[in-house]
Amino acid sequence: MKILKNLLKILVILMILVVAFGWYYKTTLEPQYAGELEIKNLKEEVTVYFDEIGVPHINASNQQDAYVALGYVHAQDRLWQMELVRRIAAGRLSEIFGEKLIRTDKLFSGLGIEEAAAKTIENLDKNSEPYKLATAYLKGVNDYIENGKTPIEFTLVGVKKEKYTLKDMYNVLGYMAFSFAVAHKTDPMLNEVKEKLGDAYFNELIGVEKENLTLIKNEKNPEITGAFSYAMHRLMETLPIAPFIGSNSWVLGGDKTKNGKVIFANDPHIGFSQPSVWYQAHVKTPHYEMYGFHLALVPFPLLGHNKNYAYGLTMFENDDVDFYIEENNPNNENEYKYKDYFLNYTIVEKRLKIKDKKDSLYTIKTSKHGPLMNGIVAHLEDNRPIAMQWIYTKLENKILEVAYEISHAKNLTEFKNGASKLHAPGLNIMYGDSKNNIAWFASGKLYKYRDSLYTKTFLNGSSGKDEIVEYLNFDQNPQAINPSNKYVYSANNQPDSIANMLYPGYYLVEDRAKRIVELLAPKNNWTKNDVAKMLLDNTSPNAPKIAKNLLNSLNKSNLSASEKTAIHILKNWKGNFDKNEVAPVIYNRFIYEFQKNTFADEMGKGYSQLINTPFIEKVLPVQAKRENSVWWDNVSTKDKIETKQEIVTNSFKNAFSFLENQLGTNVERWKWERVISVEYKHAVGEVAVLRSYFNVGPFVTAGGDQVINNQIYNIDSTGVYKVLAGPSTRRIVDFSDVDNSWAIVPTGQSGRVFSKHYKDQAKQYLNGEFVKMNLNKADVEKSKNVLILKPKKE
Template identity: 75%
Template structure:
C-alpha cells in the first residue's frame, strides 16, 4: 500500500512537472509583441504596432531599417516555415525527417534549382536598391536566429538553426515556380494513352481542350495618366510545404461600382498547411508604404496594396515544362544524340544527408533539355531517358526584380514594366488603382514550336525538330488594360489568343470563370459587400449540366422509390455546395463511379493519377455530353461493347448503393456536411500524439471543387472529401474606402503554436467573414501591443 501511494505521488509530481514545464514554455517561447529590443544594422528607432490579428505595422525612417525589422518579425512568427521551405527546395528534408523523404529530396535536388540560384546570384547587381533591401531583410532574420526564442519544432525534430542566405531565397522562388507547373502530372499519362492505347483514345481526350471555353479577352487601352505522373503525385502528396494550384481575381472598373471607384478582389488557391502560406506586414516610411502578403523568405510581397494601387496574382497555367526522349550513345551512356551528333552530358554529383542513416550519393545526367528524370525519380517505369526542359532554369532569372518593382510601383506603367520581366512561373498579374485604371497581364516568357507539334506528350530530343523556335516579346502576351467591359478577371482559364493561336497550357475548366463573368457582366453598382458575398460563392454553373447529361442516360424503369428520389434531387440541384445540400453528395459519387467505369479499365494503374489532374475536369463535361465514346467499351468484356446507358446506369446504381451503406437509407440525410472536412496540417502534426496541438481542425466546411470558394479535394473510393487546398487568402480593396479594405487567411498570422494568433482567424475564414487590413495611421497607433526596435549602441 505504501509503495502504491508513493508511486501515485511520484506520478502526480511528474504530471505536475510536465504541466508546469509546458506552461512555462508556452509563456516563454512565444512571439514578442511589445516592449523594447536592440537591433543591429538599423540607423534609427523603428516602431512596430501589432494589430488585433497580429499583423505588424512597421514604422521606420527609411526602407533599409524597415526591412531589417521585417526580417526579424517574419522569423519570429514563421522561422520553422522558412526552415522547411528552404530545405525542400534544396533537397534537405531528409536531414531532419529521415529516410522517408529521400525520394522527395532526390527529386528537388535534381531539378537544377540550386544551380540556377547560384548562377543568378553571381550576376546580381549588388548596388541596386532591391539587393540592399534583400540583405537587410536577411540580416533581420539572422539576428532573430542568433538572439530570438527557438521555435519548439527545432527541439522536437532535433535540428540546429542555421543562418539564411540569398541562395535560400532564390531556392524558394524555384520551388514556387515548380509547384505552379502542371506538365509533370499530365504529360506522362497522355503519352502513355497515345503510345499504349492508340490515336483514337488519345484524340478523343485531347479534343476537349477546345470545347467549353470561357476565354479571357485581350484588350489593351491607354493608361489613365491622372498623374511522369504517379511518382510526381506521390512526391507532392508528401510535401510539408504548400504547393500553388489555382486562383481567382477580378478587378471592377469605376463605371461598374456604386461609388465610382475601382474594387479589387483576389484569392490565390494554394494547398492548405499550418501555418498559412502568407505572412502579412504593413511597412510605412516617409517615402514608401505597402500592406503586403509575403511568402516565407521573400521580402517583397506578391500580393499588396496601399492608398494608390492594389495588385495580386493567379496562376497563368501556361506550359513552361516539356519532356524529351533522349537517344543515348549505345557505346557510351554518358552521351546523347543531337542533330549534329553525340555530345556529353554534364554529370552532376549530389549528396543527400539523411538523419540517422548514411548519406545518399547519386549522379544526375544533364543535357540541353535539362536533367534526366530517370536519375532523380525512383521507380520510373520507362527505360528511355526522359529529360525535363523547364523555362525557369533555362533563361535569365529576374524574379527578384519583378517582386521589387510590382511592390514599389508608382503607377500602372511601372507595374507593367515589373510584370514584363517575369520568365517563370507564369502568373496573371492583376492590377487596380485609385486613378481608376484596371489591368490584367499574363506574365511569363512564352515561346513557339513548329505549328504541328503537340507539346503535352514526350518530344523528340535527338532530331532537333522539336526545339523552341522563337521566344515572344511581352507585348504579345495576353493582357487587358482598361477594357470596354469595365472589368478584368482570371480564374486560371484559357486566354483567347496569343499571336493568333490558343497558347498551349494546362488551363483549368471554365466553371469559375463562367460564374465570375455571370456575376460581373450584368451588374453596374458593385459595392465591397457585394464582392465579399461573391468571393464566398459556392455554386457551380456546369455541375448541373453534367448531372443532367448523365441523368438522360439512366434507365429508371426498375428503380425503387429511393433511387428515383435521388435522381429527382440530382435533377433539381442548382450546383450549390452548401452544407445542407444533398445534390453535391450524389453528384460527386456518381462522377466517381462514371469516371471509373469509363477510364479505369484502359488506364489501369495510371487511372488514379489521371482522375486527379485538372485535365480530367475538362474531360468530364464533354464526356458526359457524348452519346458515343471509344472509352465506354470495357476492355475486360471482350465479347460486348458497352453503351452510354449501360455505363451511366451502372454508375448510378453503384453510387446509390455506396451512399446508402455510408450515410443510411434516408436520402434526405445525405447532406454535404457529413462528408466534407478540412484540416490544416503542420509538419510535426503527422505524429499522432502532436496532431491536436499543431494541426488546426478538422472542421466541417462549405464549398466545392471549381466553385468560386474553391475547396479542392480528391474524388476517390472513400466517399469522403478531405479538402487539401483552397483560397490561401481572400482580399478585397475598395478604392472608395481603402482604409477599410478586407482580408482573411485560413488559420492565423503566426506559426508559433503558443501564439494567440496561431489560429485566431480559422472560424472567421470558415464562416466567410473578414478582418480589416488596417492602413489608417491614427487607428493603427491605438494598438495595445507596441514593439520598439532601438539601434544597438555603437551601431
C-alpha cells in the first residue's frame, strides 16, 4: 500500500510538472498583445491597439515607424507562414520537409522567379517611398526574428530562423503570380487532345469558349471628383501553402443603395489553409490611414479601405503563359533553332538542399521563350523541348509599386494609374469611394499574336511566326468607370470585347457571374445586410438546367420507385446547395459518372488532367445539351457506337447505385451535409498526432462549387466533397457607415497555435457572421490590449 501511495504521489507530481511546463511553454510562445517593448529602427514611439479579434491598429507619427511596427506585429503572428511562403519560389521546401517536395522545388526554382526578382531589385529606385517603406517593414520583421518568441513549428520541424530580404518579398509575389496562372493546367491537356485524338474531338472542346457567356461590360465615364497538366496538378497539390483560385466582387453605386452611398463587397477565393492567407492591420499616421489585408511578407495590402475609398481584387484569368516547342540543333543539344539560325540555351546549374539527404544538383535550360519544362517537371512524357513563356518574368516588374500606389491613392485617377502598372498576374481590381465613384479595372499587360493563332496549344518556337506582335495600352484593357447600370462586378468571367476581340483567357464558367447579375440588376435599395446575405448565396442558376438536359435524355423505362424519387428531386431542384438539400448529392454524382463515361475512354490517363478544371466546368453545360457528339462513342466497345441516351442512362444508374451503397436506401436522407466538409490544414497538421492541435476542423459546411458562396472541392470517385478552397475573407464596406464595415476570415488572425486568435473566427465564418473592421478612433482606443513599441536605446 505504501508503495502504491508513493507511486501516486510521483504520478501527481509528474502531472503537475507537465501541466506547469505546458503552461509555461504556452505563455512564453503566445504573441505579446500588451505591455511595452523596445525595438530597433524606430524614430518615435508607436502605439498598437489589438482589438477583440487580434487585429493591430497601429498609431504612429510617421509611415516609416508605422511600417517597422507592422513588420514586427505581422511577424509575431505569422512568422511560420512567412517562412513557408518565401521558400516556395526559391525551391527550398525540401530543405525542411524532405524529398517528397523535390519535384515541387525543381519546378519553382526553374521558373525564373528568383532571377527576375534579383533583376528587379537591382533596378529599384532606392529613394522611392515604396522601397523605403518595404525596407522599413522588413526591418520590423527581422527585429522580431532577433528578439521575438520563436514559433513552435520551427522547433518541431527543425528550422533555423533566417533574416528576410527584398528578394524574399518578391519571391512571395512571384508565387502569387504563378498560382493565378491556369495555362499550365490546361494547355498541355488540350494539346494532347488535338495531337492524339484529332480535330473533331478538339474542336468540340474548344467550341465551348464562345457559349454560355455572361460578359462583364466595358464602359468608361468621368470620375466624380466631388471636389502540363497532370504533373503540374500533382506538384501544386503538394504545396504546404494555399494557391489563389478565383473570387467574387461587386461595387454598388449610390443609386443602387438605400442610403445613397457606395457599398463595396469582395471575397477572394483561395485555397484553404491554416493560418488564413490574409493578415489584417489598420495603419494610421497624421497623413495616412488604411485598414488592409496583407499577404505574408508583403507590406502593402492588396485589399483595403479607409474613410475615402475601398478596393479589392478577383483573378482576371487572362492568358499570360504560353508554351513553345523548341527545335534543338541536331549537332549541338545546347543550341536551338530560331528562324534561320541557332541560338544558345542559357544554362543554369541549380542545387537543392534536402532534409536528411545529399544535395540534389540539376540543370535548367532557358530559350528566348523561357525555361524548358523538360528539366523541371517530373514525368514529362513529351520528349520535345517545351519552353514556358511567362509575362511575369518577361517584362519589367512593378508589382510592389502597384501595391503601394493603390493603397496610397488620393482619388480614382491616382488609383487607376497604380492599377495600370501591373504586368502580371492579371487581376480585376475593384474600386468604390465616398464620392460615389465605382470602377473595375482588368489589370495586367495584354498582348496580341497574329490573327488565327490559337494559344492554348503548344506554339512553334522555331518559326518566328508565333511571337507576340503587339502589347496593348492600358486604355484598351477591359474596364468600367461609373457605368450606366450603377454597379460593377467580377466573378472571374469573360469580359466583353476589347481591341476588337474577346480577349483569350481561362475565364471561369458563368454561373457566379450570372447569379450576381440576376440579384443585383433589379434591386435599387441595397443595404449592408442585403449584401451580407448575398455573399452567402448558395444557388446555382445553371446546375438545374444541366440536370434537366441530362434527364431529358434518360431512358425512363424500368426505373425503381427510389430512382423515380431521385429523378423527381433533381427535376424540381432550384440549384440550392444548402446543408439539408438532397439534389446536390445526386447532381454531383450524376455529373461525375456522366463526365467519366463521356471522356475517360478516349483520354485514358489524360482524363485526370481534365476533370476538376475550370475548363471542364465550361464544357459540361454545352456537352449536356448536345444530342450529337464524337465523344458519345465508347471507343473500348469495338462493335457498337453509343448514343447520348445510353451514356446518360448508364451514368444515372451508376450514380444511383453508388449513392444507395454510400448513404442508404432512403433517398430523402441523402442530405448534402452528410458528404461535404471543410478542414483548414496546417503544414505540420499532416502529422497524425499533431492534426488536432494545428488543423482547424473538420466542419460540416454549406455552399457548392461555382455558387456565390463558392466552396471548391474535387468531384471524384469517393463521393465525399472535402472543400479545398473558398472565400479567404468576406468584406463589406458601406460608405454610409464606413466606421462599422464588416469582414470575416475562415479561422483567425494569428498563426500561433497558442494564441487565442488562432481560430476564434471559425464558427462565425461558418455561420455566415461578420466582425467589425473598426476605423473609429474612440472605439479603437477602448481596447484592453495595448502594446507600446519604443525606440531601442543603443
